[in-house]
Amino acid sequence: MAVQSRTSALLAYPIALVNAVISPSTRQNAYDAVFTFAKEQPLLTSFIIPHIILSFLPLALFLSFALGTIILSFIVALLFSLFWVGVALGAGGLCVDLGDYVLGCREVGSTGGAAVNSVN
DSSP states (O other): OHHHHHHHHHHHHHHHHHHHHSOHHHHHHHHHHHHHHHHHOHHHHHHHHHHHHHHHHHHHHHHHHHHHHHHHHHHHHHHHHHHHHHHHHHHHHHHHHHHHHHHTSSOTTOOOOSOSOOOO
């Protein structure tokens, strides 16, 4: 009994999720339309169904490849931009530090403060 109740609870969640997205009456109308088409056009149905089944895997693989490529390109573009922004900001700070050193405003590695041009 525990296995049966657990299985019913496990199956109830996807059914409730599908019912929330597509109403049962709309789903029943779609099923009826498909079954009616299959009864009226069995030859065409036997041609369409294998094509849908056999093309699903290649289509899913292609879509996952395309989505992965897009996500990877966005991540690489973001990291590339962040790297060069960091280099630009670091180069600006380096130029200020070297300019201060060349002009004699402070010693390399000092934390700022008063000028060091005093005579001892």
